[in-house]
Amino acid sequence: MKQIRQTMEHAELLFSMTEIDQQISQLAEQLNRDYATLNPVVLCVMNGAVITLGHLLPKLSFPLQLDYIHATRYGDKRVGGELVWQARPMTDLADRHVLLIEDIFDEGYTLKALREFCLQAGASSVGCLALVNKIHSRKQGPLPEYLGLEVPDDHYVFGFGMDVEGYWRNAPGIFAVRD
Numbered sequence: 249m250k251q252i253r254q255t256m257e258h259a260e261l262l263f264s265m266t267e268i269d270q271q272i273s274q275l276a277e278q279l280n281r282d283y284a285t286l287n288p289v290v291l292c293v294m295n296g297a298v299i300t301l302g303h304l305l306p307k308l309s310f311p312l313q314l315d316y317i318h319a320t321r322y323g324d325k326r327v328g329g330e331l332v333w334q335a336r337p338m339t340d341l342a343d344r345h346v347l348l349i350e351d352i353f354d355e356g357y358t359l360k361a362l363r364e365f366c367l368q369a370g371a372s373s374v375g376c377l378a379l380v381n382k383i384h385s386r387k388q389g390p391l392p393e394y395l396g397l398e399v400p401d402d403h404y405v406f407g408f409g410m411d412v413e414g415y416w417r418n419a420p421g422i423f424a425v426r427d
């Protein structure tokens with residue numbers, strides 16, 4: 249517990265709540281243009297996207313249905329492994345436009361698998377918003393259609409829904425670990 253408190257004390261603030269809110273507003277404008285008539289199913293990718301979703305939804309001006317999907321490959325670690333499925337959406341995705349909401353796009357394995365799942369379930373299109381893009385050239389699968397803030401490859405980030413060792417999803421902003 250002492251160590252996890254120190255992680256927060258030593259962390260570097262990369263993006264303040266104000267900066268994040270501005271970015272989410274810009275992304276919402278793009279979605280409002282593209283999804284106005286599509287009646288999408290919005291899927292929150294648990295757990296990390298929960299705060300992004302909470303800030304984004306009230307900025308969206310079109311009718312939508314909300315559900316969640318949960319697959320994780322980091323767990324409490326800082327390096328990704330096998331994707332473990334925790335929950336599939338209850339909503340029938342057949343012939344629906346699906347919009348996945350992610351906190352971070354890193355190596356892309358998670359999003360690739362989620363897209364494949366949605367297409368297998370019969371979705372007519374699958375789009376993705378990721379609030380954060382980690383910049384490197386090891387990406388798998390297509391990029392999210394809606395990408396927000398950029399962070400360098402050597403940063404492990406947390407806050408605004410993202411965890412470090414299972415903690416600090418509640419941190420008010422996006423922080424880089426410095427230890």
Ligand SMILES: O=P(O)(O)OC[C@H]1O[C@H](OP(=O)(O)OP(=O)(O)O)[C@H](O)[C@@H]1O
Pocket residue numbers: 293294295296297319320321322323328350351352353354355356357358359410411
């Ligand atoms: O692009 P990738 O390298 O696949 O990583 C991105 C994924 O990593 C995080 O999830 P995580 O597995 O940490 O689960 P969590 O959302 O519950 O923290 C994040 O929410 C993305 O889903």
Ligand SMILES: Nc1nc2[nH]cnc2c(=O)[nH]1
Pocket residue numbers: 322352353354355382403404405406410411412
């Ligand atoms: N919390 C967190 N989750 C991730 N998943 C992939 N990269 C990251 C990261 O930098 N931070």
